[in-house]
Amino acid sequence: MANVPNKRPAPSSKEDMLAEVKRRADEARARIEAMRKGLAASAAASATPPPPLQNGATTTTPPQAPPASGVKPLSLADIKARMAAAMKKPAVVTSATGNDMPPERPPARESLGPAPSRLQLQEERERDRAGKGGMNIALHPMLRADAPDKAQKDDRRDRWRKEEEKGETNNPYLSAGGPSGQTRKRRELKFTHDLDHRPAMEAAAEMRRKAALEEMKAKIQASAAKAGLDEAIDTTCFQVPEPPEVEWWDESLQTDLGFNENITNLVVHPVLIDPAQEKFTTTKAPTMYLTKKEQKKMRRIRRAEQHKEEQTKIRLGLVPAPPPKINHKNVMRVYGELAVQGPSAVEEMVNKQMAERKNKHEQANAERQLTKEQKAEKAAQNAAQNASMGLYLQVYKVNLKRDELLNKHRFLINKNAQEWADLRGFALVTPNFTLVLVEGGAKATQAYKKLMLRRIKWRAILEGGGEILDKELWEGVEDDTCVLVHEGQVRERRFKKWGNIREAETEIAAKDALVKAKLENFWVMAKSLDKGMG
Incomplete structure (x- = not known):
């Protein structure tokens, strides 16, 4: 790698280094002294005021020549102007006359460009520090040109912020007065309910309030009754008193013995008896039967x-735990290997257990059943209870001659009457018609009435020779062979038991059979009904 020449050659020894440091210190001291002299000269020049003019205006001080040291000193006016520009307040110069005059224009300086701000200097230092490569060598300006300009980004961000603020201020949908004082109330979560305002609690409170009101009314009425004020005021005001039996002017003429007292001993007071309808009114609740x-x-x-x-x-x-219920389906699951080893013995044991369970079940059913004596007692009890509600007498006329009344007809009349323990009477067969008389309780007589008038198909049995051949043919056909002659309530029984079916050869014999029960008038009614129908 080639050696890069420095601006100054490096000292070769310690003495050379000390000499170099001393030389640099002398140069710096000389520069500082020159700057100090320049500042003192400029201050002295500004302290000497110029001579006043004719019109009282002040003259501007001509610019001083720069010092010979090569460093251009700053004048006091320049310092004031720079301070005024920094504080953004115009400086006021007082003239000799005492008038306020605008500050003098500072002398023109060499165009060195605007002074860099502290932020720009800091950014430039950071850019230089970041742009230095190895061995603390600065990058080439062409390479630093591609680096992003942070100041430009800040300016763009400020411009966008100003545009947004401007858009917010110019928004026609926003109120110029700002937000109102009343804001929307925030809905908070409520994890507990107000029990006093629930529907059920309000209903209960209303019921308690009504009960308290009724209790208060009852107390007021009780106190009014004690005081003799139980009647309404409007009723007592318009109430007319009853006239007295004897007027006050006739009291002296009235004898001591009254008219009613003369006949009191002659009035017969009958023995009080219970009303007949009380036995029909029961306080017992009606029986509810389940489906x-x-x-x-x-x-x-x-x-x-x-x-x-x-x-x-x-x-x-x-x-103890009961033994398992074994049958032919679960024997292999219960016994398993034992059933495989001895199937015959296991099958015999299963059959025996099944027979025991069946016998036990049948025995329990037999124990629950009533005996003949118990059945008769129960029937008599039901008959007495049914008859206690009232006795009814019914008379039926069957328009069938003696030859037309078949055994099937006789069986139905006789057997159904015997099934009801409280039904008593007899059937009288005459040459022209049959008369049936029954008496009993309300339930038994109603059932027998339904049998005689609706259930027995008299004509169908007659045409079938004792049996109904075609039931569908006679399903909707009305049969008026049997008619109800009389139905009414009686005080006491006329018959001791059901007397089966009696035969009467003549009308005289039929009347004699009815005379014993004092019911001969029903024969006349039946005969007259026959004439009316003919």
């Missing part, structure tokens, strides 16, 4: 609770 779906659901819930209770007892050790 099939609800019954299955209740059974499922009940069985689940029982199973849970059994499992709890087994878990606590109160009862």
Whole structure:
């Protein structure tokens, strides 16, 4: 690498270095002294005022020649002008006459360009420091020309900022008065609810308020009743008192014994009896029956609770665990290898367990069933309860002759009457028609009425010879063979039991059968009904 010659040759020894340092110090001292002399001369020149003119104006001081040292000294006017420019305040020079005059123009300096600012000098030093390469050698100016100009970027950024500020000030949609004092309230998150203002709490408070108001009204009414003010004021004001039995002017003429007292002992007071309608009015709530779906659901819930209770007892050790329910489907899963080794023995054991479970189930069902005595007692109890609500008498007339009344007809009349324990009466078969008389409770008589008038197909059975051959043919056909002659409530029973079917050869025999029960008038009604229909 070639050696680069320096501006000054490096000293060869220590004595040469000391001499060089001393020489540089002398030169610097000489320059400082020359500058000091130049400043003193300029200050003396400005201190001597020029002679006044005729018109009172002051004359400008001619520029002084530069000192011979080659360094152009700064005058006091230049220093003041530079200070005024820095402070941006115009300097005022007072004239000899006392008038304020503008400052004198400083003497022209050599055009050295504007003085660099401190920021520009700092940027230039940073650029020089960054642009130096190895061995502290500055880069070539052509290479530094490609470097980005930071000052230009700052100027561009300032221009953009000014344009934005100008656009904001010229925006027609913005208010010139600035933002108003009332701003939008910020919605905050509320993690707890106000319980007093919830709908349920407000409804409860309203109910409590009404209850308190009703209680206060009750107290006021009670206090008014005690004081004798329970009646309304407007009612008492217009109420007319009843006239007295005897006027005050007739009291002296009235005897001590009144008219009502003369006949009091002659009035008969009957024994009070309970009203008949009280037995029909029950305070018992009506029975609510569940549907099939609800019954299955209740059974499922009940069985689940029982199973849970059994499992709890087994878990606590109160009862032993039941043996597994083995059948032909799960025998291989339960016994496994044992079922493979002895299939016949396992099958016999499974059949035995299945038979035991079946017998146990049938025995439990049989225990729940009622015996004949219990069934009869229950039927009698239901009949008595049904009859206690009132007894009804019904009379039916079947327009079938003795030959037309088949055994099927007789069976339906007799069997359905026997199924109801509280139905009593008999059926009277005559040569021209059949008369059926029944009495019993409301429920039994209504069921028997439905049977006689709607369910029994009298003509269909007659034409079929005792059976209904074509049910669809007689489905919508009205059958008026049986008619209701009489229906009404009676005080007491006329018959002791159901007397089956009786035969009467003549009308006289039929009337005699009805005379015993004191119901002979129904024979006349049935005969008259027959004539009216004919």
